[in-house]
Amino acid sequence: MSLPPLRRLKKSNMTKISVFPLAHLDQHMILTLKSGKKLVVSSDSFHCVLTISNTFKCLICEAEFKCYSSKEKHKTTELHKKRLALKPNLEEFPEDLIRQLDAETCYCSICNVVIPTHSLMRHLSGEGHSTELNKAKKRSFNYKPLQ
Numbered sequence: 001m002s003l004p005p006l007r008r009l010k011k012s013n014m015t016k017i018s019v020f021p022l023a024h025l026d027q028h029m030i031l032t033l034k035s036g037k038k039l040v041v042s043s044d045s046f047h048c049v050l051t052i053s054n055t056f057k058c059l060i061c062e063a064e065f066k067c068y069s070s071k072e073k074h075k076t077t078e079l080h081k082k083r084l085a086l087k088p089n090l091e092e093f094p095e096d097l098i099r100q101l102d103a104e105t106c107y108c109s110i111c112n113v114v115i116p117t118h119s120l121m122r123h124l125s126g127e128g129h130s131t132e133l134n135k136a137k138k139r140s141f142n143y144k145p146l147q
């Protein structure tokens with residue numbers, strides 16, 4: 001009996017993100033990407049939470065919240081965190097913070113929008129996205145994490 005060949009360790013397909021609360025920018029986060037580049041996005045964008053009129057919607061859990069505090073509390077729950085971890089940012093676009101919600105839908109944390117998967121490339125090359133991406137980069141020069 002021959003032994004099976006050693007399997008190569010697979011690289012993690014997750015963009016490494018460290019999250020810090022910020023001193024001067026409430027509800028925003030500094031994300032440090034694998035490349036060492038830093039981006040600052042709002043906490044809601046990071047957590048895939050949209051604001052639709054006066055309702056907050058978590059796209060990961062498909063849950064809706066009428067009040068700010070229950071939305072904030074939701075983001076700290078284990079279930080939400082677990083589900084968020086199951087939908088990591090796509091490695092193909094390391095700087096763009098895209099999560100795939102399902103086969104037909106993606107979410108852009110830079111712009112805080114839902115994008116049909118078939119038009120993802122158009123979104124990423126669009127002016128709106130690159131403007132938001134530049135803002136997210138610039139913010140990281142101006143804000144320091146809370147000590």
Ligand SMILES: [Zn+2]
Binds near residue numbers: 061063074
């Ligand atoms: Zn959630």
Ligand SMILES: [Zn+2]
Binds near residue numbers: 109110111112129132
């Ligand atoms: Zn975008």
